Structures are given as structure tokens and as C-alpha cells.
Amino acid sequence: MFKQISQKYAGGCFFLLRQQEDVVVFLGTAFLVHEQGYLLTATYLLEENYEGLMVARPSNPEAFSPLSLDVVQAIPVEVIKADHTTNTALIHFTKPLIIDTPDHMVGNVESVQLGSSVLGFGFPFGHEDLQNLAVQSGIIASKVSLRDSVNLFLFDRAMHTGMAGGPLVNYDDGRVIGIMMGLFVPKEEGGDFVRGSLPGYESSFSYAISIEYGKAMLEELGLTLR
Amino acid sequence: MVFFTSASLIIGFVIVSVFFNEMLGNIFNPLLNGISTNAGWFFTLAVNIILLFVLYLMFSRYGDIRLGGDDAEPDFSTLSWFAMLFSAGMGIGLLFYGVAEPMFHFMVPPVPADSAAEAAQNAMKYTFLHWGLHPWAIYALVALALAFFSFNKGQPLSIRSIFYPILGEKINGGWGNLIDILATIATLFGVATSLGFGVQQINAGLNHLTGLEQSPLVQLFLIAGITTIATISVVRGLDAGIRKLSELNIWLALALLLFVFVFGPTLFIANGFVENIGAYLSSFAEIATWNETFENASWQNDWTVFYWAWWIAWSPFVGMFIARVSRGRTIREFLMGVLLIPTLVTFLWITVFGNSALYIDLFKGGNLGQGVTENVPLSLFLLLEHFPLSSVLSVLGVLVVVSFFVTSSDSGSMVIDIITAGGNPDPPIPQRLFWAILEGVVAAALLLSGGLVALQSAVIATGLPFAVVLLLLTYSLKKGLNEYTGVQTFSVKTGKLKTRHFQIESGEAPLVRFHKKSKKKQQEKSDV
Numbered sequence: 001m002f003k004q005i006s007q008k009y010a011g012g013c014f015f016l017l018r019q020q021e022d023v024v025v026f027l028g029t030a031f032l033v034h035e036q037g038y039l040l041t042a043t044y045l046l047e048e049n050y051e052g053l054m055v056a057r058p059s060n061p062e063a064f065s066p067l068s069l070d071v072v073q074a075i076p077v078e079v080i081k082a083d084h085t086t087n088t089a090l091i092h093f094t095k096p097l098i099i100d101t102p103d104h105m106v107g108n109v110e111s112v113q114l115g116s117s118v119l120g121f122g123f124p125f126g127h128e129d130l131q132n133l134a135v136q137s138g139i140i141a142s143k144v145s146l147r148d149s150v151n152l153f154l155f156d157r158a159m160h161t162g163m164a165g166g167p168l169v170n171y172d173d174g175r176v177i178g179i180m181m182g183l184f185v186p187k188e189e190g191g192d193f194v195r196g197s198l199p200g201y202e203s204s205f206s207y208a209i210s211i212e213y214g215k216a217m218l219e220e221l222g223l224t225l226r
Numbered sequence: 227m228v229f230f231t232s233a234s235l236i237i238g239f240v241i242v243s244v245f246f247n248e249m250l251g252n253i254f255n256p257l258l259n260g261i262s263t264n265a266g267w268f269f270t271l272a273v274n275i276i277l278l279f280v281l282y283l284m285f286s287r288y289g290d291i292r293l294g295g296d297d298a299e300p301d302f303s304t305l306s307w308f309a310m311l312f313s314a315g316m317g318i319g320l321l322f323y324g325v326a327e328p329m330f331h332f333m334v335p336p337v338p339a340d341s342a343a344e345a346a347q348n349a350m351k352y353t354f355l356h357w358g359l360h361p362w363a364i365y366a367l368v369a370l371a372l373a374f375f376s377f378n379k380g381q382p383l384s385i386r387s388i389f390y391p392i393l394g395e396k397i398n399g400g401w402g403n404l405i406d407i408l409a410t411i412a413t414l415f416g417v418a419t420s421l422g423f424g425v426q427q428i429n430a431g432l433n434h435l436t437g438l439e440q441s442p443l444v445q446l447f448l449i450a451g452i453t454t455i456a457t458i459s460v461v462r463g464l465d466a467g468i469r470k471l472s473e474l475n476i477w478l479a480l481a482l483l484l485f486v487f488v489f490g491p492t493l494f495i496a497n498g499f500v501e502n503i504g505a506y507l508s509s510f511a512e513i514a515t516w517n518e519t520f521e522n523a524s525w526q527n528d529w530t531v532f533y534w535a536w537w538i539a540w541s542p543f544v545g546m547f548i549a550r551v552s553r554g555r556t557i558r559e560f561l562m563g564v565l566l567i568p569t570l571v572t573f574l575w576i577t578v579f580g581n582s583a584l585y586i587d588l589f590k591g592g593n594l595g596q597g598v599t600e601n602v603p604l605s606l607f608l609l610l611e612h613f614p615l616s617s618v619l620s621v622l623g624v625l626v627v628v629s630f631f632v633t634s635s636d637s638g639s640m641v642i643d644i645i646t647a648g649g650n651p652d653p654p655i656p657q658r659l660f661w662a663i664l665e666g667v668v669a670a671a672l673l674l675s676g677g678l679v680a681l682q683s684a685v686i687a688t689g690l691p692f693a694v695v696l697l698l699l700t701y702s703l704k705k706g707l708n709e710y711t712g713v714q715t716f717s718v719k720t721g722k723l724k725t726r727h728f729q730i731e732s733g734e735a736p737l738v739r740f741h742k743k744s745k746k747k748q749q750e751k752s753d754v
Binding site: 004007008009010011012015017018019022023024025026027028032044045047054056057070071072073074075097098099100101102103104108126127128129131161162164173224 | 295296297378379380710713714715716717718719720725726727728729730731732733734735736
């Protein structure tokens with residue numbers, strides 16, 4: 001099953017890039033959610049600058065790939081909606097592509113149970129010039145609701161920065177339940193998560209924002225998810 | 227596009243059949259005869275392949291797939307669902323042939339019989355063959371393909387969608403439009419010709435009951451009445467109109483069935499029900515593949531092959547309607563509901579009415595067989611004459627006939643509405659009005675001009691090409707289900723789009739700025 005889920009999502013993960021003159025700079029991961037060319041990622045990766053955004057993907061994730069790529073074939077994208085509260089961003093290819101997506105992509109976040117196995121997809125070392133797609137497994141450690149009812153999943157693995165924006169997939173049904181954000185810091189900047197934690201304290205847990213916000217964005221556009 | 231082209235072609239066809247009905251008859255009647263004679267073996271083979279395929283799906287791993295996705299819930303209760311699919315699928319035919327067909331086969335046996343008892347048993351066996359598992363398997367296949375490609379694969383709820391695995395994206399262009407136009411025309415003519423024949427039969431029943439004259443004027447009024455009720459039903463929608471009428475239908479039919487069972491030869495019927503099923507099952511392989519190879523006769527062309535072509539020609543309409551009401555059911559539940567339960571109910575109906583009629587001729591010295599073969603529309607009423615309160619019962623009979631006609635008509639209109647609205651399951655009301663009324667107008671025009679038979683032959687003749695399509699459909703549905711349950715991957719092609727190549731560089735990972743509002747609050751706090 002791990003293998004099947006990996007096969008299913010590997011082709012849907014993209015490098016999120018920003019064009020700076022003749023080069024593109026790695027920002028994080030984005031993943032395809034709709035055959036009409038929509039992708040989801042984390043809002044914070046965009047750094048409030050929506051210019052020059054592009055995506056690209058490795059040619060064949062199943063094959064042995066060089067650690068570092070020289071060039072990538074990049075496709076421009078535009079930001080459709082970027083929500084800072086839920087940290088969910090919906091982006092779209094600016095040019096029409098021929099896309100086919102798997103069925104059953106978006107999961108039911110309510111039914112995810114503690115201890116469920118999950119898989120995360122992304123490019124962990126993209127910021128270090130290593131562009132290999134990686135799959136990371138873990139279990140759901142906690143389901144957290146923030147003060148303004150933003151839901152997130154904690155999982156028991158420390159994720160690397162380049163994985164941010166990638167999908168977190170439920171092992172039970174092979175569906176996406178969240179967008180990976182980063183390491184969970186109990187006292188985040190501004191004391192976001194837990195009051196009274198030690199300053200600067202970092203946990204070995206990571207977190208993903210619930211997919212429900214991305215799903216709502218697509219539904220606002222009148223798009224249905226299979 | 228589909229709406230205007232279909233409407234124009236239908237009106238054109240009707241004009242041609244009004245003025246040139248004899249010429250049309252000269253074309254289509256020999257065509258139908260030719261198809262029955264030369265392609266009978268193909269129909270027999272095709273319907274058996276379809277039945278085996280549907281049974282395979284029912285017991286395979288695909289049975290767990292839920293139509294509409296894992297989270298989908300059924301739109302209708304099981305009773306309402308069953309009432310609707312049964313009313314649309316078969317109802318009206320059973321009312322006429324429930325008595326007539328066993329008596330026909332009893333009078334003119336398909337195979338020689340040594341005794342009247344054997345002839346009666348054979349008559350029931352062959353009637354079960356024509357109304358049993360095969361027709362429902364055909365409906366189930368088309369309905370399942372439509373429901374699956376529409377509810378699970380995001381295609382429009384339209385006949386074009388079942389061709390997706392074969393034609394791919396071409397279904398969204400001219401090919402798809404052509405398919406939908408043909409389906410619209412076939413459905414409308416199928417329902418309109420049935421409506422035309424049906425009012426003749428209702429008129430015959432009323433004439434028998436009350437002496438009301440059998441005339442085109444009375445039949446026009448009957449068409450107007452049925453069309454009005456069907457139009458109201460279809461405008462009110464699936465839940466408020468069609469569902470309620472279908473349920474009423476089932477209750478009325480059940481009342482008639484119970485009455486005949488209780489006041490008829492109850493023990494003979496009960497014994498017969500078990501025995502008929504046993505006889506059907508024990509000789510299933512033999513009769514289902516029988517081709518009259520060594521008899522050199524044409525009995526089968528007039529009956530079995532006609533039925534196979536008829537069910538296949540009707541399958542886009544009935545399949546579409548069944549698909550529309552079946553969202554939320556698993557494939558196993560769906561196939562059991564569409565294949566097994568209606569078959570059993572059909573067997574019960576045929577046994578109650580057919581065995582009652584046979585009992586009268588076998589043991590009561592009656593001569594129903596003669597009367598039925600001379601006047602098929604009257605067969606039900608001729609049987610009811612042998613029961614107490616026969617007048618009341620015959621009125622109930624007429625009500626059931628009318629009610630089944632209305633539900634066939636409204637579900638036919640609903641199907642056309644959905645197709646011509648581009649697969650929208652809730653089509654706009656003006657469009658519903660248009661098709662429901664046009665159906666009545668076409669029926670009336672054909673009835674007055676005498677073009678009903680020719681057009682019916684034309685509709686049934688479409689059974690042959692569609693049988694080929696159904697066989698292709700088994701392949702494409704299996705392919706679709708395989709892909710659905712297997713590992714699916716993403717595919718992104720740039721097509722003619724030219725993409726640029728860039729040198730890629732690492733970048734500094736940004737900090738997660740998760741909660742801007744809180745950050746502001748924090749700032750305010752530190753300012754204080």
C-alpha cells in the first residue's frame with residue numbers, strides 16, 4: 001500500500017519556484033489537485049510576492065535521479081487565492097495543459113484517527129540544491145484546532161523545509177488529508193500554538209494544515225473533487 | 227446543440243412518417259425481419275455475454291465500489307428506488323403480456339409438447355426467459371456504465387459518457403453530440419410509439435368495460451390526459467412527481483396482484499411460482515442459447531429475438547433513468563437491486579396472471595387462449611372477468627395501466643431532459659415542459675397517421691447496432707473499473723505549449739508566518 005500511494009502521488013508533486021531573471025529559485029513543494037490545472041501549496045512559501053511563480057517536476061521519480069539538477073522545464077503559475085489564516089494557497093497553471101488526475105484524491109479529515117499512518121511527499125532538500133522527490137512516513141500524533149478554529153494534524157516526524165507545501169496522505173484510503181507546513185514549534189512567532197511554552201523551543205513533530213480549506217477554495221470556484 | 231438538432235430532427239421525422247408512413251413501413255418492416263432472421267444468433271450470444279458479465283461484476287471485487295464515491299449516500303429509500311426502476315423498466319409491458327404471452331406459448335408452443343401440462347410448463351419457461359434475467363442484465367449494464375462514468379469519473383450524465391473509454395475526449399465534441407442526439411430521438415420515439423399503442427389498448431379496455439367507442443378521438447383525449455399528468459409529474463421533478471407516481475403505481479399493481487392471488491387459484495399459483503422458477507433455472511443454459519437451429523422454424527424470430535432487440539433498443543432510456551436514481555449504492559447492491567429483485571417480482575407477476583389464465587383453460591374448461599390470441603389488449607380484462615367483482619377489478623386494471631403509462635412517459639421525458647440539458651440531472655422547467663408535451667404530440671400525430679408500426683420497427687432495428695455497442699461497453703466498463711480500483715497516477719502533458727528551461731538554484735527557506743493576526747496582537751502587546 002505504501003508503494004501504491006507513492007506511485008499515485010509522485011507524479012503530482014512539483015517544485016514551487018520563482019523566476020529571477022534566467023534562473024529559478026526553489027521555494028518549496030506544490031501538488032496538483034484538479035485536472036483543470038489547480039495546485040495547492042502553503043501560503044507562507046510565496047512570501048507575499050506573487051510575481052514570477054513557476055512549477056516544475058522531476059522527470060521520473062521512480063528512476064535513479066542525480067542529486068542536483070542543472071536545469072528544469074518550468075511552467076508559469078498564478079495565485080488564485082492565498083489565505084494567511086489557514087496558510088493555504090491555490091495556484092493555477094497560466095497555460096492550458098492536458099492533465100489527468102487520479103480519482104479519490106481528497107480525504108475526509110474528520111474520520112482520520114490518532115495513530116493513523118500517513119505519508120508526506122515533497123522535495124526535502126530543495127533549499128540545499130538537492131532536488132529529489134522524497135516520501136516520508138509517520139503517524140498522526142494529534143489533531144489540533146487553533147484559536148480561530150483552524151485545524152491541523154501533528155505527525156511524529158521532523159520534516160525538512162523543502163517538504164513544505166506537499167501533500168500529507170492518509171495510508172488507510174490513500175487520500176490527501178493535509179498540506180505539510182513545517183516543524184511544529186509550540187511557541188511559534190507570536191505564540192500562535194500553545195501559550196506558555198519555552199521561547200525558541202522546537203519539537204520533533206511536524207504539522208500539516210487540514211485539506212478542508214483547499215477543498216473549500218476549489219468548491220468556491222465551482223469545481224468538484226472526485 | 228443537442229436540444230435544437232434533436233427537436234428539429236424529431237419534428238422532421240414525424241412529418242415524414244405522417245405523410246409517407248407506407249413508404250417507411252416498406253423500408254423498416256423488411257429490415258426488421260432481415261435482422262431477426264440473420265442476426266438472431268448474434269442477439270442470443272450478446273445477451274448471454276452481457277448477463278455473464280453483469281453476474282461476474284456482482285460477485286467480483288468491483289462490487290464494493292460505491293456509485294458517487296465512498297462518501298455518497300443513496301438519494302432515495304430502497305422501496306422508492308425499486309418502485310421507480312421497476313415502473314420505468316418494465317411495468318406496462320407486464321400488464322399486457324403477463325396474461326397474453328403464456329397463453330400465446332400455450333396455444334402455439336415453441337417446442338412440441340406431449341401433454342397440455344408440459345405445454346403449460348414450457349409456456350411459462352419461455353415467458354420467464356423473455357422477461358427474466360437477460361433484459362434486466364441489459365438495463366443493468368447500461369445503467370451501471372452511465373452511473374459509474376458520471377458519478378465516479380465526473381463525466382456528464384449522458385449517453386455519450388459511456389463511450390468515454392473508447393472515444394476519450396472526443397465525447398465532448400461532435401461525436402458526443404451525435405450520440406446524444408441519436409439517444410434522444412430513439413428514446414422519444416420509443417416512448418411516443420408505446421404511448422400510441424398504449425392508448426389503443428386502454429381504449430380497448432374501456433370499450434370492453436363500458437362500451438365506450440374505440441375511435442381516434444377517444445384515443446386523442448387519452449393521450450392528452452396521460453401527457454398532462456406526465457407533464458405535471460416531470461415538472462414537479464424526480465422526488466415530488468415521478469417518485470410519488472411510481473410508488474402509487476406499485477401499490478395499485480400490488481393490490482391487483484394480491485386480489486388475483488387470493489381470489490384466484492391460490493394453491494396452483496403458489497405451486498407454480500416455485501415450479502416455474504425451477505423449470506427456468508434447470509433448463510436455463512439450454513433455452514438461453516437455443517437458436518432453433520434444427521427446427522427450421524421462425525417462432526424465435528417473432529418472440530425471443532424480437533424481445534432481445536426490444537430490450538436493447540430501450541436500454542439507453544431505461545438505463546439512463548436507473549442511473550439517475552441510483553447514486554450512492556454500491557455496485558453489488560445496485561446489481562442485486564436491478565438484476566435479481568425485479569426478476570423475481572416479474573416472475574411473481576407472470577406466475578400470478580399467467581398461471582391463473584392457464585388454470586382456467588386447463589381445469590375450468592375456459593377458452594381464454596382463443597380470446598387472448600384474437601385480442602391481446604383485452605387479455606388482462608378477459609382474465610379478470612373470471613373473478614368476483616370483475617367490474618371493480620377491471621377499473622383497477624385500467625387505473626394500473628394508465629398509471630404505468632404515465633410513469634413510463636414521465637421517466638422518458640426526464641431522460642430526454644437530462645440528455646438535452648448537457649447531462650444536468652435537474653434540467654430547467656421550460657425544457658421539461660417542451661419534451662413532455664412533444665412526446666404527446668408525436669404520439670398523437672403517429673396514431674392519426676398510422677405511422678406507429680413503421681416507427682416502432684425503426685426503433686427496434688436500432689437494437690442490432692446497439693448490441694455491438696453493448697459488447698464494446700462490457701470491455702470499456704471493465705477497463706474503467708480496473709483503472710478506478712488500481713493504482714492511478716497523474717499525467718501532465720504540455721501538448722503544443724512551449725515551456726522554458728531554467729537553471730535551478732537553491733533558496734533560503736522562509737519562516738512559517740502562520741498567524742498574522744496573532745503576530746499583530748503580539749506587537750500590540752509589546753508596545754504596551
